[in-house]
Amino acid sequence: MDLRLVIFDVDGTLVNSRAAIVHAMRAGFAAVGRDYPGDAACLRGVGLSVDVMFRALVPDAPDTELVALRSAYQQAYYDHRASLGSEAMAPFYDGARDALDRFRAQDTLLMAAATGKSLRGMQAMIADHGLEGYFQSVQTADHHPSKPHPSMIHQVLSDTGVDPARAVMVGDTSFDMQMGRAAGVATIGVSWGYHPAEALDADQIITDFAQLDAAVDALTGGHP
Template sequence: MTEPRLVIFDVDGTLVDSQRDILAAMAAAFAAEGLAVPPRERVLSGVGLSLPETFLRLAGAQGQDVRARMIASYCAAYADLRQAHGAESSPFYPGARAALDRLAGEPFTLLAVATGKSRRGLDRLIEAHGLEGLFHSRQTADDHPSKPHPAMIRAALDETGVARARAVMVGDTRFDVEMARAAGIASIGVGWGYQPAAGLSADRIIHDWAGLAPALDELTETNS
């Protein structure tokens, strides 16, 4: 009998492309304090971190109280944009939903997410895209230290009972890869996200969703 395996997905930049609203909400947060908005590339390079870590990177020269206000402004702006745009606030990358459905149809494969989103943000995204019941574990920045700390992966493994050798993290940033490495599991980097694939140092790199299944099979067979 095949032992279960666990595929853990990052969300923003991996499954969905939320950069439009991330950038707009970030602009609103900086404008509220009369500060210049960092360049697009710098903002996107921190996607995946928790918001406190993100604003520490982007506005570290500001005091903690200022950064706390910026986080609140960002969250309010993002919530407004999400309400206005609905599911189009974070559209799936082409092929992502079909890939999830294929994996969910495998009796030995469990799915999870590990994201820098808040619990509320993840729940609303899942609701907007009709993903209820798809993920066996949902790990967010509300409950754990920021990536690349391995707490989210460890919690997903504990929750599902899957061995580390049968688990793989799929993400678009070095934070995802470093988190996987710290947790002792394999990683797959995607080539369409917010950080260049060449710098991810993942165990495997894929450039389209068709490459996911063979990469998963190879990594979980190698590690089993």
């Protein structure tokens, strides 16, 4: 079969985890006695691996402090999720679940995830949102260099056997778009995430999930 592939970022693309990330960031910085750098600065780094994100936020911090900051951030995030559940803490954006269901119904269209989340966090998100079996490949920050390195997409392409010309990366940050280009796949930027749409430099920008199907068809050669 002539398969096509849609690779999704998660935070800021499929689910709105803004409040949860800000909550955990504030807790992390408080735990190490650092001034909070502000919501905007922290959200600009969403999508990067946690270590890379914190190094960019506090470049003068020693490694021991960065380890403590990461640990406090992750623990606050996990505790928050345990209290609320992923569905309440990071709900789907409007239309996201319907789009996933439409794509899942197409026999020759596969889906994958490439996210800066940890594997533990991604597994919880899949379970809490009822997405078991939706993604043919799930790549997380645990086993890859940080975005925008193309390693995650290379692994997704290897797992699915889809030609890069028939694949597209969907994300909300410039890191997602740079990763897609580096891997040789088309890119779709969403306007509702953590980076402004004008900064994405994507092949196409969508402002609503209702526009995603046509964008995917245009960039992957349409239905076989």
